[in-house]
Amino acid sequence: MTRSRDKDGGWAWTVLCACSMCIMVSNGLAILAGMFQTVFLEEFQGGVVFTSWITSLFASLMQLAGPLSGLTSSVFGCRVSVMAGGCLLTLGLLLSAFCRSLTSLLLAFGISGGLGLGLIYSAAVVAVNFSFVKYRPLATGVVLAAGGLGVMGMPALCRFLLDAYSWQETLLILSCVSAQLLVAGAMLFPSDAHTAGTGCR
Numbered sequence: 001m002t003r004s005r006d007k008d009g010g011w012a013w014t015v016l017c018a019c020s021m022c023i024m025v026s027n028g029l030a031i032l033a034g035m036f037q038t039v040f041l042e043e044f045q046g047g048v049v050f051t052s053w054i055t056s057l058f059a060s061l062m063q064l065a066g067p068l069s070g071l072t073s074s075v076f077g078c079r080v081s082v083m084a085g086g087c088l089l090t091l092g093l094l095l096s097a098f099c100r101s102l103t104s105l106l107l108a109f110g111i112s113g114g115l116g117l118g119l120i121y122s123a124a125v126v127a128v129n130f131s132f133v134k135y136r137p138l139a140t141g142v143v144l145a146a147g148g149l150g151v152m153g154m155p156a157l158c159r160f161l162l163d164a165y166s167w168q169e170t171l172l173i174l175s176c177v178s179a180q181l182l183v184a185g186a187m188l189f190p191s192d193a194h195t196a197g198t199g200c201r
Contacts, residue, residue: 050102
């Protein structure tokens with residue numbers, strides 16, 4: 001089956017939906033850092049400062065890893081960047097469910113999960129810009145609005161999960177949610193512009 005990858009139409013709208021999903025999930029997960037800080041404090045009885053480093057890294061690396069995401073997108077393409085970020089994020093959340101110390105949580109939740117968010121976030125925004133010209137402002141607005149939906153909806157979902165399950169099971173479920181970003185990333189096929197060497201792969 002032949003897919004249209006023309007700008008402003010065809011496959012570009014599929015890319016928009018995939019990128020919107022990426023931004024919605026990544027923004028939603030980042031806002032959960034504060035909720036998990038309370039959970040980690042109660043579970044491990046560690047210091048407030050060290051525990052806050054774990055959750056702060058998770059949330060802040062979504063933006064701080066922007067240069068790394070930009071470099072990865074330039075060299076390997078937006079598709080690879082999003083899928084690599086999805087792998088890191090999923091792995092980080094999955095391993096966090098089995099962590100028994102704050103140090104291991106720092107590595108799994110804070111660094112692996114945070115870097116995953118960073119690789120996903122910037123690449124998803126860039127991919128939309130390479131898929132649209134005429135409707136680029138509208139497409140960018142839709143993607144950013146999807147982030148707002150994630151910020152609004154994910155805390156309610158997480159609260160429900162924490163009430164119904166343990167925090168470890170909640171992290172396992174969230175890792176399954178983040179794994180869907182691998183599917184979304186796989187949909188970011190090259191545009192015709194990049195085939196000519198001028199866009200994001």
